[in-house]
Amino acid sequence: MNDNVIDYFTRKALELVSGLGKRTREQRRAALLDSIRSYRHISINWRLRTLLAVLTFALLTTWEVAVAAQTPGVYDLIKDFGADPSGATDSTAAVQSFFSAVGDGDVGLIPQGIYSITSTINVYGQAGARFSGLGPATSGQTIFRWDGADGGIVFALNGVETGYFKDFSITSGSGQIGVCMDTDEIFPIPHISSDNRYDDISCSGSTIAGFRFSHTNPANDDMHFLTDVSVQCNGGSGISVEGHESKFNLVRNGSFSNCDVGIAIVPFGSLHAWNPRFTNNKIDLHLADPFDTIALYHPISVGSQQLLRMDGESEAPWPVLIENGDFDVSNIPAGTNAIQNLGPGPLILKGNNFHSSSVGASSAFAILNVTFGSGGGLSSMGNVYPGGSPFQGNGHLVSIGDIFNGGVGQTSAPIVTGLILSARPAE
Numbered sequence: 208m209n210d211n212v213i214d215y216f217t218r219k220a221l222e223l224v225s226g227l228g229k230r231t232r233e234q235r236r237a238a239l240l241d242s243i244r245s246y247r248h249i250s251i252n253w254r255l256r257t258l259l260a261v262l263t264f265a266l267l268t269t270w271e272v273a274v275a276a277q278t279p280g281v282y283d284l285i286k287d288f289g290a291d292p293s294g295a296t297d298s299t300a301a302v303q304s305f306f307s308a309v310g311d312g313d314v315g316l317i318p319q320g321i322y323s324i325t326s327t328i329n330v331y332g333q334a335g336a337r338f339s340g341l342g343p344a345t346s347g348q349t350i351f352r353w354d355g356a357d358g359g360i361v362f363a364l365n366g367v368e369t370g371y372f373k374d375f376s377i378t379s380g381s382g383q384i385g386v387c388m389d390t391d392e393i394f395p396i397p398h399i400s401s402d403n404r405y406d407d408i409s410c411s412g413s414t415i416a417g418f419r420f421s422h423t424n425p426a427n428d429d430m431h432f433l434t435d436v437s438v439q440c441n442g443g444s445g446i447s448v449e450g451h452e453s454k455f456n457l458v459r460n461g462s463f464s465n466c467d468v469g470i471a472i473v474p475f476g477s478l479h480a481w482n483p484r485f486t487n488n489k490i491d492l493h494l495a496d497p498f499d500t501i502a503l504y505h506p507i508s509v510g511s512q513q514l515l516r517m518d519g520e521s522e523a524p525w526p527v528l529i530e531n532g533d534f535d536v537s538n539i540p541a542g543t544n545a546i547q548n549l550g551p552g553p554l555i556l557k558g559n560n561f562h563s564s565s566v567g568a569s570s571a572f573a574i575l576n577v578t579f580g581s582g583g584g585l586s587s588m589g590n591v592y593p594g595g596s597p598f599q600g601n602g603h604l605v606s607i608g609d610i611f612n613g614g615v616g617q618t619s620a621p622i623v624t625g626l627i628l629s630a631r632p633a634e
Contacts, residue, residue: 280313285320292320294352294380299325302351309336316341317375319348325355325382332366340375347409349375358385358414365390370403379412383441389419390431402430409437416447417463420456420476434459440466440488448476458483468493469511472501477525481505487538490516494550500525506532513543517550530557536572536593537563544575548602551583560591569593569612576602 282305284290290301306328309315312335319342342348353361361377361384364370377387387410390400400420410417417438420431436458438445445463448456448471456478463469464486470493472478477499485491487510494501494517506529508514514534517527527550539545545561548554554576563569572593576585577600584603591610598604 280310281316282309282313283316283318284322285318290320290322292318292322294321294323294350296323297325297354298322299328303328306330306338309333309338311335313337314339317349321350321352323352323354323380324361327355327360328362330362330364330367330370333370334368335370336367337371337373338375339371339373342374347376351375351377352380353378353382353384353412354380355382357383360386360389362388363390364388364400364403367400368402370400371406372404372408373406374408376409376411378410379441384410384413385415385443386419387413387417387438389416390421402432404432405434405436407435408433409439411439412441413438413443414441415443416471417443417445419444419447419449421447421449430455430457432457433461435461437462438466439464442467444468444471445488446478447471447473448478449473455479462486463488463491471495475499477501479504483507485509485511487511489513492516494518494527500527502528502530503532504530506534508532508534510535510538512539513545513547514539515546515548517548517554525552526555527552528555528557529559530555532559534559534561535563536561537565537568539568539572541567541571544573544599545597546574548574548576548583548585548600553584553586555586556588556590557586558589561593561597562591563593570595572597573599576600576604 282288284302284305285292288301288305288308290298290305302322302324305315311333315336315338317338317340319340340349351361353359359382367390372388377384388405388408390403405418417440418431418433418436433446433456438461440463443466445461445466445468446456446458447468456476458470458478458480460482461470461480462484466488467490469485469488469491470478470480470483473493473495479500479502481504483503483506485506485508488508489511490513491506491508491511492501492503492515494515514536515527515529534545536545546554546556561572563572574585574587574597576598577583585598585605587598587604587606587609589608591612593612595611598606
């Protein structure tokens with residue numbers, strides 16, 4: 208008798224769930240409660256009545272996960288997956304389910320709040336998915352807080368293409384972040400992550416990198432686009448492009464502070480950045496042996512210890528351009544080259560203002576230029592330098608329209624072409 212009753216009510220529960228698709232969330236819950244209350248009128252024992260109520264609830268819960276969004280293709284982290292926006296409890300499972308459920312072309316909404324995460328969130332094999340916080344990251348209204356082990360990766364993207372990540376912050380909590388957003392570092396890699404966009408994403412407290420684009424196998428020609436991103440390091444790099452030949456990376460209005468390296472291209476990669484701001488870094492831009500075209504437009508640097516470091520001979524003489532920048536060089540230590548150019552391609556400095564309120568820093572400002580091959584050298588055009596001629600080394604040099612302050616007011620520099628024959632004497 209009981210088996211027949213269970214079969215009957217199981218069918219009824221399934222009929223109830225299947226008929227809820229066009230109802231609002233409140234209507235669905237009301238229907239569930241009405242169904243459970245109706246069991247009180249059935250002549251069965253209380254244990255069986257409880258079992259039936261639990262069965263109906265479980266079926267409804269399973270059904271809601273399967274059709275989480277009221278609007279097809281739109282998912283809500285709190286409403287549909289039960290994440291805790293207060294940060295009081297661990298939301299890792301809910302956040303992982305959310306990022307896994309948002310499929311190709313879908314939209315994931317992240318309400319304002321603080322979400323505690325204790326292990327890496329994996330975003331795997333998606334194309335065209337959009338994840339949007341509902342409060343701008345710059346105001347700290349939508350926050351993923353890392354409470355896992357020190358040095359952990361918060362978000363790991365594998366094989367994600369044309370994705371859009373927008374308007375949220377990632378901060379260290381009880382654990383220190385290693386990497387805020389990583390790509391293709393965890394195997395297996397289904398295909399290369401490329402053409403992803405990061406808009407108004409803030410990373411605070413990273414010790415390895417804020418954004419790491421790393422593809423050691425296979426080689427790739429990927430692209431990444433970052434707009435209004437902010438990385439407040441606790442060491443490490445703001446952006447790290449490493450281990451691959453990256454076709455093109457675009458940064459607009461990025462901010463990088465307290466980093467060992469603001470932007471690192473080690474060893475491969477290309478990057479064009481508009482309005483990057485560097486603050487209190489050990490090195491603002493580091494380019495290792497082989498690299499592709501690099502350009503900084505309207506950069507600002509304050510308090511950093513070295514502006515640019517290019518290491519060693521490269522496989523190809525790609526150009527590097529720094530244009531219309533404003534550089535406060537007051538914190539560059541004596542004996543450190545503000546710019547070290549050991550690359551084989553031309554370094555072009557155009558329309559930049561290098562300045563300092565410190566007489567000692569001004570007189571010690573130096574650019575080391577050493578040429579490897581016929582394509583190397585330095586072209587300096589229309590720059591303002593804080594002291595006398597800063598050029599050192601034996602590299603090819605073209606200086607046109609530069610201004611040397613020399614400590615006694617601005618004086619125009621002569622046009623210089625050819626080799627730098629000797630180092631500038633110490634002052």
